[in-house]
Amino acid sequence: MHTGNSNSEWLETDGLNKTGSITRGFSVGNRQDFSLNSSLNLMLSGKLNNDLEIQAAISDNNIPIQPEGNTQQIQEFDKVYIRLQKDKTAFTAGDIECQSSSSNYFLKYNRKAQGGDFQTTFSPQLTNNDEMHIGFSGAFGKGRYARQEITSIEGNQGPYKLKGNNNETFIIVLAGSEKIFIDGALLVRGEDNDYIIDYNTAEIIFTSKIAVSSKSRIVVEFEYSDKNYARSLITTDIDYVSGKFFTGFSMVSESDLKNQSVQQDLNNEQKLIMSLVGDSINQAYSSGIDSIGFTTERVMYAMIDSLGYDSVFIYSTSSDSALYALTFSYVGKNNGNYTQTGSSANGRVFKWVAPVAGISQGEYEPVILLITPKKKEMYTFKAGYQFSKNTVLNAEYAISNNDINLFSNIGDENNAGHALTVNFKNLQPVGKDTIKKWSLSTNIRTEVTDRSFAEIDRFRSVEFSRDWNLDLMEINKNTWFGLVNVLLQNAQKDKFSMNSGFFMRDAANASYQNSLLISKSWENLRIVSSASYLVSPAGGNNARFLRYQNQLERKLGVFSIGVEANGESNLINSIDSNRLHTSSFAWQSEKFYTAFADSSGRSGKMFYQYREDQIADSNRLIPQTYTTDLGFETSGPVFGVNQLLLRTTYRKVIYKTTTTPNEEFLLGRAEYNGRIHKRFMVFGINYEAGSGMEAKKEFSYLEVTPGQGVYTWNDYNGNNIRELDEFEPAAFSDEGNFIRVYTPTNEYVRVFSSQLSGNMAMSPAEWIKRNKGPLKFFTRLNNRCAFSWDKKTSSNQASEMYIPFNGEANDTMLVAQNANWRNVLAFKTTDSHLTVSWMNSDNHNRGLLTNGFEDRQTRTDELKIGKTFFKSWILELAGQKGIKNYTSEYFASSNYSIEEQNFKPSLAWQPGTTFRWSLLFQYAEKNNTIGMQNAIVRKGGTELKFSKAGKGLALLQFNMLQISYNGVTDSNLGYIMLEGLKPGRNFTWSASIQRTLGNNMQLNFIYDGRASEGNPVVHTGNVQVRVFF
Incomplete structure (x- = not known):
């Protein structure tokens, strides 16, 4: 986004601040179709008149990815909305966030949506002192709420994979929607805090602040993008207060529009299947076999008979037999007859595995689990009365409606549910001590829910089921819950608390719990002690659940020492045999512990x-x-x-x-992070070590609008089928017709990880202040260095586990590595007439794919010398030496190791600031040490540049290249070594013009062309107009 001037002449409005731009353009070429491109980015804030305020973020960009989840605050870069406000009335349209009223007990929700939201507060003047708040929103939901309990692994910091409500393994989590708990405690997002999350792959990694063990209880609540159906969201909140009396009504309705399926293209047969399964929605399977005829656009299968089993499908590229497109679903280990296998196909390939002793050996089947449309509603009515300043009584009644299959009426009799709660609170001062200010708080709550009551989001504490041993009890029952809390505390945070409660499903299934908390602080001593005891039935068993937490801490100046003793004992005995249950x-x-803080x-x-x-x-x-x-x-x-x-x-x-x-x-x-001798050296270093898991990665290539992609496809073997080893990073923009899509997998490898990153800037001039004498030379030097090593290994050797920069490509224990190093040492004379720089870089990336390991490495050393003479002439000499390595475990024939040497002199004439003319030369030698292929590139060219501040610039360039190559041109190696050109004589040329019109408009014109011997000339043009606010 371009930030413009709020006082610009175009769309000038007093009191309204505007930033942003509108862009319209088109691209055309003789090797690509005509395409239009446009974008709108506008930010508005201010007043439309004396009373009406506006705030808006308007954009037509549709960004399909979520922001990074490695910081505590999330910047939602694709949020679009308009908000109008006058006094206590506000209306928002666009991307909105619908939240339940804080006064609700049963009805809890927080949803991201697209639609409209209206909020107003006023006095209806029914009494002398009354106030009413009305809130209403109507929208389409962006996501679906999910709650997942994750089984933790000893020493595994992650990633832990989130799944959808229908066991979807590949989901996108809506940014900022997650709440993550460990052992009941809410965690904080961020690299410096408790965890980071990748919203696009739905993976969570815990930082070194949280040491995950096999006993860690991890619970995640989140929203994820669900595009099976369009989904309506309607909410209403009405609150009325009159003196000591208050009442309110709230409702929320989330409903899939069953006749507006998005990702599912449902036919009548599939709808019939869903109508017949009723509430048994996990049985709504449809065939994933589609006989569409041969095509090169998809992964295709042929049907054969094998080992006496008919209708077995095998991957095939034969136009005669590959007539079937299959959709596979993960059905669990030993529940399917297919397993994923490595392949060069541009997509996932599955192979059939014969059953053993009648037991399936795979985990995938060519079936589709049909996702049924669902509807969830809740209506709540609440009222209360404040008898005095310290005493209040309130009640809430809720009705829920939960239909998990809108295509079927079977089982609808249990859709509706009811709940009621009554709560009494009293707070009274105790004694006459005006310093400690003791107070006594009494809270009594009773709650009744029937067996069909369905919450929207969790309304009880995150570990309520565990606190009351509900996991072992029959859940399809009406419940009655009651709790009495008495709390005595003072201003110094001394407290004494007692809880007594029960949870009852019927007369034979009643649980009783009592708990006690004492917290007392003296000048240098603090004691905290709590205990709870639960007696409960548990499916024909009697359970006794005892928990305690004790802490004693002593302060000694800036130091403190302490001891903690915690524990749990959950003994479950069979009523009949009195034997100890395995749970x-x-x-x-x-x-x-000891701690200090000064x-x-x-x-x-x-x-x-x-x-x-x-x-x-x-x-x-x-x-x-x-x-x-x-x-x-x-x-x-x-x-x-x-x-x-x-x-x-x-x-x-x-x-x-x-x-x-x-x-x-x-x-x-x-x-x-620090510096040495003022700013002579400024540096920052970060190191982290731990253990976790590394997922096997899978990539496929998706065709996009011509020229809008990053990769190109070259059909090297001439079979007209897109295969993974035929895609390369596009050498020219007009060839970029594909993007690479990452697909997470369910396969993980246990690893030990270590990371080291840092940066350093060294400026001797900050230390050596004398500009004369033998040290003068060093004041003209400066050095910049940045590095990062991220290594994951399965080795249990300490040197491999904790040292991140010693990974080698041939190390079979090295699972993944991402190493980057760049150092630039520069020398510059006082008058800048002579500049010398040396750059050293090394980039190494190793990934674990479903097809095996893939390793890429690029090392470069470059020396540049620049000299200005006769004031307007600039001579630059650049020499470069480097190596490019690629190693693939699956595509071994594509491996290469290219040694490259480059010499690039240039001469430029620049008589002023508006004009520059350059002569460009290059001589390059490339040698593949694996296959002994060689390429020599001789390049000569010229460049003209015109520029004027505030008006624009023009750049013209023409190059001629003579290339000799002794290898196969139509191959991976040939495309890389020739950089997309052909052996023999090649020409490239380009022209770009940027013109500023007035104060608010910019015109951009870009034209590129190239020609090779024996190939047609390629022309590509792009025109773009941008208006700034």
């Missing part, structure tokens, strides 16, 4: 923790694991203004009930 467990842990900003903490977990075995609890954790963290200024952060956690797990080898894990992060 019984217990654990206890002790933690010792006035300079330095802080730190060190701890030791021991934990024992027990499981049921032969009617008793026996040790399952012994876990030891040792951690250290410190942060703050060091050596003046430099900043240091160190964080590390060591864990050792001893397994007692299995043959699993004992495990050790090290998790750490280090950051150091």
